[in-house]
Amino acid sequence: MSATSTTSQAPATLLSVDSLKVQFGIPRGGFPWSGKATLRAVDGVSFNVRRGETVGLVGESGCGKSTLARAIIGLAPVASGSVRWLGEETVLPNAKRDTSRLRRDVQMIFQDPLASLDPRMTIEQIVAEPLTTFGQDIARADVQRRVLTMLERVGLNAQHLRRYPHEFSGGQCQRVGIARALIGEPQLVICDEPVSALDVSIQAQIVNLLRDLQRELSLSLLFVAHDLAVVKAISHRVLVMYLGRVMEFGDKREVYGEPRHPYTRALLSAVPVPDPAVERARRHLLLRGEIASPLSPPSGCAFRTRCPDAIDACAAKIPQPVTHGASATRVACIRVSDAPKEVPRPEGSPLGGLGD
Ligand SMILES: Nc1ncnc2c1ncn2[C@@H]1O[C@H](COP(=O)(O)OP(=O)(O)OP(=O)(O)O)[C@@H](O)[C@H]1O
Ligand SMILES: [Mg+2]
Structure with missing residues (x-):
């Protein structure tokens, strides 16, 4: 399924997140008696996931990706x-x-495949668990048949049924995690950095497996990752987060081909190009400064303290997302209409075997 066919049929919305805020009370200075400060991990996020599409969620460490994912499931x-x-x-x-x-x-x-599997359970028990947890009345023989079918679908087989997680490699454990997630025929699978802990060669296999499963089963995926090449390979639409807020959300081809938000441009600019000659010739959009603390985000635009395009007005109020482009990409930046049009285009991917 291509991104174009997904959007042209205007598929039904499965998940709809609106102005979501998640906050943690943090003891000031680390002392419980000094009162609590509010950490704004997710700060007014709105987006949706349609039936049968993959939404990629990207942003630097600590920007609230996992918290958003966890908030969705309560x-x-x-x-x-x-x-x-x-x-x-x-x-x-x-x-x-x-x-x-x-x-x-x-x-x-989850990210850490081994840690997310119960070490005392066999692979068969782990994969079967969701079928029994929800009180479904399924005959034991049926459960076994479904577990085996699912294991084979993710590239494992009957010999693996009675083994334990520690006997498996990271990639195999993630295959078990995928089988377990899919056995109950969910409609949406939230993948929180599912390949970050794996070797690069294994990453491509798991991303390709997830992409094939998404297509075959018309699944929806919310795919969280640091790696922009991975997100590009698997997503139909991409959500770019910074300090708990959405900077840009739109069709993959638009976000990667014509990034409008200065933060998206900086993220793409930082992706290395495999060809050293091309890499040397490229101009990088360097981000100045450190990411601000979610305990005291800057006034106005959260990104303004590092933004090469920031002006005084950026500090005045939080920019509301405005729709741009043919695919109605939403961009939260007051400078976007007059932002410089330099588009860093990382050609090629550090991951072998991943196409668009
Ligand atoms: N249970 C918690 N209590 C207090 N603060 C938390 C908690 N969970 C997350 N945070 C804070 O919320 C912010 C967002 O964290 P989160 O783990 O969602 O980021 P992330 O984008 O998933 O980062 P990474 O890419 O490193 O996984 C961080 O500042 C983090 O320290
Ligand atoms: Mg995370």
């Missing part, structure tokens, strides 16, 4: 905003949460 303290699954509110601040439907329909795959 595992992070939502301060305000909403998460809707198939149009129904699922996570409300201070409300009794009924996430049972969401827990069946939405599954997660």
Whole structure:
């Protein structure tokens, strides 16, 4: 399925996140008696995931990607905003949460494949668990058949059924994690840095496996990653986050081919090009300074303290996303209409075997 066909059929929205804020109370100076400061891990994020598409979520470490992912399934303290699954509110601040439907329909795959699998359980038990957890009345023979079918689908086989996680490589453990996530036929799988802990050669295999499964099963994926090449390979749309906020969200081809937000341009500019001659000739958009603290984000645009295009007005108020381009990319930057049009285009990918 191409990004174009996905968008042209205007598929139904599965997940809808609106103005979501997640905050943590942090003891000031590390001392419990000094009161608490508010850490704004996710600060007013809105986006959606449509049926059968992959949304890539990128941004530097600490920008709130995992917290956003966890908040969607009700595992992070939502301060305000909403998460809707198939149009129904699922996570409300201070409300009794009924996430049972969401827990069946939405599954997660984690970064550390070995740590996310129970070491005392066999692969068969691990993969079968979601089928039994939700009280489904499935005959044992059926469970075994489904586990084996799923293991084979992810590149494992019957010989692996009785083994334990520690007997597997990182890539194999991630295959088990994928089988476990998919056995209950979820509609959305949230993949939180599923390949970051793996060797580069194995990363490509797992990304290709996820992409094939997404296409075959018409799954939706929310794919969190640091690596822009990986996100480009697997996503239909891309969400760029900075300090808890959305900077840019749109069609992959637009975000990568014509990045509008200065932060997106800087991120793309930092991706090395394999050809040393091309790499030397490229102009990089260097980010100045350090990422600000989510305990005291800058006024106005969160990115302005590092932005090469910042002007005084950027400090005045938080920029609201404005729609640009043929695919209605949303960009939160008041300078975007007159921003310089230099587009760093990293050709090629550090990952072998990953196409567009
Ligand atoms: N349980 C928690 N208590 C307090 N602060 C937290 C908690 N979880 C996350 N944070 C803070 O929230 C911010 C966002 O963290 P998060 O793990 O979501 O970032 P991330 O984008 O996933 O980073 P990485 O790329 O390193 O995984 C960070 O400042 C982090 O320290
Ligand atoms: Mg994370």
